[in-house]
Amino acid sequence: MTDFDTVVMTRRSVRQxxxxxxxxxxxxxxxxxxxxTPSNCNTQPWQVHILSGDVKDAFSKTITTAFDAGQDTMDFSFAVADYDTDAQARARAQGAAYYQALGIAREDFDERRDAVRRNLSFFGAPHVALLFAPSVGDNVRVAADLGMYAQTFLLSLTANGLAGVPQTMLGSYAEQARTLLGLPEGMKLLFGISFGYPDTDAxxxxxxxxxxxxxxxxxxxSSLTSA
Ligand SMILES: Cc1cc2nc3c(=O)[nH]c(=O)nc-3n(C[C@H](O)[C@H](O)[C@H](O)COP(=O)(O)O)c2cc1C
Incomplete structure (x- = not known):
């Protein structure tokens, strides 16, 4: 058993x-x-599809083609511009720190695009988990349940010497994932998690x-009388 605090503090999104x-x-x-993982009324709405080998490679090929053609089939929207300015600043700082770690200059858009594109080959990971849920109401409650599932999954990976990276970007290819896996339109793709053994030298x-x-x-x- 690994100490809980150690697992929490050492987990990180690994991209190699x-x-x-x-x-x-x-x-x-x-x-x-x-x-x-706990869930609303123990509904356990998550449906997790783990892609490896040929299926993973076929998905990578399909979504890379879609990315290059600008074909996006997201079930749920995501735009950093929708967040408040503090959150937007944190997102910018995160991107800047990542590109700096990779040695990519801020103005080098081709290199930055290539770095983003690496999401689509799962950063070299041997497996990718795609997290689906049935569409329920406005989907906020099922999304919360899937988020909780994802964190338990990520911490368990860490506790077992593995790593993972959650990827909203994979949610951009919901139609392609459903077609490949033979899933009905009603199963919605929230995000994916690429995972495996981290290349710790990278x-x-x-x-x-x-x-x-x-x-x-x-x-x-705690006090109703305090200002
Ligand atoms: C729901 C979710 C979606 C994410 N989507 C992506 C993604 O598409 N691509 C990526 O490289 N990182 C993605 N991340 C990773 C975040 O950038 C990362 O969690 C954050 O910067 C904090 O870093 P850490 O996980 O290493 O602590 C995502 C994280 C979460 C929780």
Whole structure:
């Protein structure tokens, strides 16, 4: 058993993997841990499709072609411009820190596009999990459940010497994923998680981004009479 705090503090989104597949018993252990995730009324709405080998490669080929053609089939919108200015600044700082770790100059748009494109080959990972849920209401509650599932999955990967990177970008290819996997239109793709053994020597695996202090996100309320 790895110490919980160590797992939480060492987990990071790794963007370079070794090709070594994850042994089946290890993957089963990780998935059984993730299955313990809490959900609204224990609905457990997640449906997780794990792509490896030829299927993963076929998906990569399809979505890379779609990316190059500008064909986006997202079920749920995502635009950093929709966030407040503080969050937008954090997103910009995150991108800048990542490109700096890779040695990519700010003005080098071709290199930056290539770095973004690496999402579509799963950063060399041997597996990618695609997280689907049935469309329910405005989907906010199922999305929360899937987010919780994803974090349990990611922490379990870390605890087992593995790593993963959640990727909203893979959600840009929901139609392509449904077609490949034979899923109905009603199953919505939230995001994917590429995972495997981190290539610990690569700059993309060493890079780390900080958080704002908890005091900026957490507000205590205990007395009705205090100002
Ligand atoms: C739901 C979700 C979607 C994300 N989508 C992407 C993505 O498409 N591509 C990517 O490289 N990173 C993606 N990330 C990783 C974030 O950039 C990363 O979690 C954040 O910068 C904090 O870094 P850390 O995970 O290493 O602590 C995503 C993270 C989450 C939680």
């Amino acid at each position: 993997y070794l090709p070594t597949p994850v042994p089946e018993d290890v993957l089963t252990k990780v998935l059984n841990a993730a299955q313990q 700059p993309a695996a060493q890079y780390r981004i900080d958080r704002i202090p908890a005091s900026k996100s957490v507000f205590y309320h």
